[in-house]
Amino acid sequence: MMAGRPTTAAVTGTTWNVYDANTLTQAEIYGRVLTELGEKDARIVALTADLAKSTKIGVFGERFPERLVNVGIAEQNLFGMAAGMARSGLLPFVSTMSVFASMRALEQVRTDICYQGLDVKIIATHGGISFGQAGTTHHCTEDIAIMRALAGMTMIVPADGYETANAVRACIERPGPVYIRLGRGFEPLHYADEDYGFRIGTAVEIAPGADFTVVCCGVAVYHAAQAAAILAETDGVSVRVLNMHTLKPLDDAAVLAAARETGHILTVEEHTVIGGLGSAVADVLAQSGVTCTFAKVGLPDCYSEVGYPEDLYCHYGIDIDGIVDRIRVMLGIVAELDEDWEDEV
Amino acid sequence: MPLTDDEIRGLRAKARELRCLMIDVTTWAGGAHIGGALSSADLLTALYYKYLNVRPDEPDWPQRDRFVLSKGHAGVGLASVLADRGYFPNDLLHEFNHFKSPFGMHLDGAKVPGVDASTGSLGHGLSQALGMAWGARYQGESWLTYCLLGDGECNEGSVWEAAMAASHHRATNLITLVDRNRLMIDGPTEDVMSLEPLADKWRAFGFQVVEIDGHDFAQIAAAVEGARARARRPDAVAPTVVIAHTVKGKGVDFMEDNVKWHYGSLDSELAARARASIERVA
Numbered sequence: 001m002m003a004g005r006p007t008t009a010a011v012t013g014t015t016w017n018v019y020d021a022n023t024l025t026q027a028e029i030y031g032r033v034l035t036e037l038g039e040k041d042a043r044i045v046a047l048t049a050d051l052a053k054s055t056k057i058g059v060f061g062e063r064f065p066e067r068l069v070n071v072g073i074a075e076q077n078l079f080g081m082a083a084g085m086a087r088s089g090l091l092p093f094v095s096t097m098s099v100f101a102s103m104r105a106l107e108q109v110r111t112d113i114c115y116q117g118l119d120v121k122i123i124a125t126h127g128g129i130s131f132g133q134a135g136t137t138h139h140c141t142e143d144i145a146i147m148r149a150l151a152g153m154t155m156i157v158p159a160d161g162y163e164t165a166n167a168v169r170a171c172i173e174r175p176g177p178v179y180i181r182l183g184r185g186f187e188p189l190h191y192a193d194e195d196y197g198f199r200i201g202t203a204v205e206i207a208p209g210a211d212f213t214v215v216c217c218g219v220a221v222y223h224a225a226q227a228a229a230i231l232a233e234t235d236g237v238s239v240r241v242l243n244m245h246t247l248k249p250l251d252d253a254a255v256l257a258a259a260r261e262t263g264h265i266l267t268v269e270e271h272t273v274i275g276g277l278g279s280a281v282a283d284v285l286a287q288s289g290v291t292c293t294f295a296k297v298g299l300p301d302c303y304s305e306v307g308y309p310e311d312l313y314c315h316y317g318i319d320i321d322g323i324v325d326r327i328r329v330m331l332g333i334v335a336e337l338d339e340d341w342e343d344e345v
Numbered sequence: 346m347p348l349t350d351d352e353i354r355g356l357r358a359k360a361r362e363l364r365c366l367m368i369d370v371t372t373w374a375g376g377a378h379i380g381g382a383l384s385s386a387d388l389l390t391a392l393y394y395k396y397l398n399v400r401p402d403e404p405d406w407p408q409r410d411r412f413v414l415s416k417g418h419a420g421v422g423l424a425s426v427l428a429d430r431g432y433f434p435n436d437l438l439h440e441f442n443h444f445k446s447p448f449g450m451h452l453d454g455a456k457v458p459g460v461d462a463s464t465g466s467l468g469h470g471l472s473q474a475l476g477m478a479w480g481a482r483y484q485g486e487s488w489l490t491y492c493l494l495g496d497g498e499c500n501e502g503s504v505w506e507a508a509m510a511a512s513h514h515r516a517t518n519l520i521t522l523v524d525r526n527r528l529m530i531d532g533p534t535e536d537v538m539s540l541e542p543l544a545d546k547w548r549a550f551g552f553q554v555v556e557i558d559g560h561d562f563a564q565i566a567a568a569v570e571g572a573r574a575r576a577r578r579p580d581a582v583a584p585t586v587v588i589a590h591t592v593k594g595k596g597v598d599f600m601e602d603n604v605k606w607h608y609g610s611l612d613s614e615l616a617a618r619a620r621a622s623i624e625r626v627a
Contacts, residue, residue, distance in 0.1 A: 071506070077475075077510050079472075080471075084473035084475060084479070085477070088476065088480025090480050108469065112473055115463055116454060
C-alpha cells in the first residue's frame, strides 16, 4: 500500500516500527531484521569486511558476537569463507558495499557461491549513486548487469526500508544465492508497512494505470510513484507504476501485460542503462512480439558525477521531474508553462 | 603414532597404483595436468588411505573430514584417488573431459561424489576451507578440514587474505598443505615470481610451519599426525601448514622436474613408458 511519508506509530515488524522506518536507514533495518531472524535460526551467521558499522551488520554482531566474522579489508576471503561456511551447513549473510561485492570479489561470488549453488545471501549496501559524495570509486552502477548474468543468482533491489525487511525475510526461504542491493540509507520511504504482498519474482503494481507504464526499482520507485500522481493530476494521464523489485527472475508477465494494456513502457533505475532493469525489460519485449514504445532512464554509458544523491538523481533524470518530463516527451504532451508551475513538483 | 614399515610399504604400493591410474586417465582424457597430480600423489595417498575420516559410500556424511583441492588442476589426481577409494566406479573415468562428462580437468563438486569444493580457479580453496573449519567449530563439530595448495598458487593475494584470517581465528582445525614442486606453467617458481622464503612467509602470517619431503610417507605421516594433534589441543593457537617439497611429474622419469609436463597428453606408447617408469620405483 502506498503511503508517502508515514508518521503514525503503526507497528508491523517485531523489532521495528514506522518511526524506525522513517529514521533508520535501509541497512539499519536490515541489521535489525537479520538479528530478529538470527534469534530463530542458529544457522544464520554474518560476515563483513571492516564495514560492520557502515553496513549495519554490526547490529547483528552486537547481539551475536560469536556469529559475526569480520575478515578485515579482504573481500575475496570474505566471499570464499562464506562459501565454506555454507558448505558446512550454515546460512551466511555477507555485507559489504555493492561496488566491492559485485566487482572486487566477483569471481568468488561467481565460482565459489553461484557455481556451487550455495545458500549465501549477499546484502550489498551503498548501491548506485547513493554514496554520491564519496566519488565514483564508491558508486556502483554496474551490479545489476553483473549479478543478472550469474546463473542461479537471485537479484533484488528493494524500494525502501520496508521492502528491505521483506526481501531479507524472503531470501531465507529462497534456495541458492541472493543479492540484495540497498542504498546508503537516506532514501525516502515508499511503503507504509510490510504488508503489501511482497513475493520474490513478482512485480508490485503500486499505481494502476491504462495510458503508460513505468517499470522501476530501488529509489526510483518513490520518484515514479510521485511522478504518476503528478501526471494524473495535471495531465490527466493514467500511469501504471510497477515496482520490479526482483531483477532476476524478472516478472515477464507483468511487463507483457503492461505493454499490451498501456502501449508505452519507461524503465527507471539507479544504474547504467546497459544491462540493468531496462535491458532486462527490453529482452522480454523484443522476444515477445508485443509492440509498444519503450525508453530507458538511468545513467548513460559513463562514470557517475560526484554530488549529493538527490542532485545526482536530478542530473540523471531519475527523480520525479525527470520521470514526468520523460513521460510527457514519450506521449507528445507539451507541458503548459504557467505561473503555477510549482504545483507540479 | 609413526607408520609401521608394513603401512609405509602399503602406501607406496597404493601410490604406484594410483599414479598408473592417473596416467591412464590422462590418456583417456586426451590430456591432463599430470605433472602436478603426480607431485601430490603421495600426499593424496596418505590422506585418503590413512588419515581422512570419510565414508565413500556416504560422500555427504556430515561428520566427515573435508578435503579442499585448492590446486584444482590436479583434478585428474583427486578423481583417480576417489574412484579407487570407492566413491564411484573406475569405469566412469574413461569419460574424463568428454562431452557432458561429470569430470572436467577441474572437478565439480555437484557432479563428482567426494569433492567438497569445486575448485580450479587458483587462490579460492583456502578461504573456503577456512569457512568450513570455522563452521565446524561454530557447530561444535570435531571434523577437520584439509586444504592442498599449489606453490605457484601462493602468488595469489587471496591465499594470504585467507592465511591472515586463519591465523586470526586460530583455526587449528584447518590443516593446510603446500605442494612445493617449484614449477609453474611458465617456468620455475623462483624465476616467474619468487616465493622464497616461503616458510618464513607462512610463519609471518602466524602459522606453525612443518617442512617435509612430500614423497616420504614417514615424513608425511609425522607432519599430518602433528597437525591433527595440534587441532585437538585447546592451548594450540597457530594453524599448521605443511610445506611438502615435491618433484613435479614424480615417478615418471621423462616428466620429472620438467616444466613441459604441467599439462600433457599421452599416446599409448608414452603411457606404457610412463607406467613402466612408475613400476620401477621402489
